[in-house]
Amino acid sequence: MTIDRDSLIAKARDAQGQAYAPYSNFHVGAALLFADGSVVTGANVENASYGLALCAETSAVAGAMNRGLRGGLLAVAVIGGLRGQDGPVVTPCGRCRQVLNELAQLGGTDPVIWCVGADEVLELQLSALLPHAFGPANLG
Numbered sequence: 001m002t003i004d005r006d007s008l009i010a011k012a013r014d015a016q017g018q019a020y021a022p023y024s025n026f027h028v029g030a031a032l033l034f035a036d037g038s039v040v041t042g043a044n045v046e047n048a049s050y051g052l053a054l055c056a057e058t059s060a061v062a063g064a065m066n067r068g069l070r071g072g073l074l075a076v077a078v079i080g081g082l083r084g085q086d087g088p089v090v091t092p093c094g095r096c097r098q099v100l101n102e103l104a105q106l107g108g109t110d111p112v113i114w115c116v117g118a119d120e121v122l123e124l125q126l127s128a129l130l131p132h133a134f135g136p137a138n139l140g
Contacts, residue, residue: 001035003075008033009116012077015041015056016084022046028080028090030056032064035072035107040064044080056080057096061103071107076100076126079116089117097130105135 008031016029021044028044042060046053054062057078064073081087092100092113104111104126113129115122127133 001037001074003033003112005075005077005114005121008039008075008077009079009114009121011039011041012056012079012116015043015060016079017043019043019056019084020045023048023050025083026080027082027084028056028078030060030079031077032060032073032103033075034064034069035074035109038064038067038069040067040069055093055096057092058099061099064103069103071103071109073100073104073107073109073111075112075114077114077116081118086116086118089115089120089122091115091122091124092129097126098133100126101130101133101135105133105137 011031012029019027031041040063042056044056080090110127
């Protein structure tokens with residue numbers, strides 16, 4: 001399958017427009033591409049009890065799981081910035097790296113992660129973002 005980076009980034013940007021971030025004003029969007037061609041997006045959702053906020057990547061993974069997607073994760077695009085404007089490169093937080101890893105390990109993939117900023121796109125494999133990850137395989 002050919003992966004269209006720009007198209008996936010555009011879907012992440014569209015998702016960013018759905019962010020609910022009244023406290024930080026930092027809007028994040030994510031798009032996940034699967035081997036069957038499915039794309040699932042998510043946006044960050046803040047909460048007045050700050051610790052209950054959901055990151056865009058976690059929202060997207062939950063959406064994928066709710067659609068029955070349990071593997072085949074090929075690529076992820078993440079974009080964020082203040083008030084939805086492009087800013088510095090945004091990478092998934094530690095929690096999101098672990099959540100993405102769980103989904104990737106279910107299908108035995110090491111997806112490419114495109115971390116988008118105003119002036120550059122950082123391309124990394126998930127294994128580079130989360131080396132020596134703990135996941136389903138560790139539980140036997």
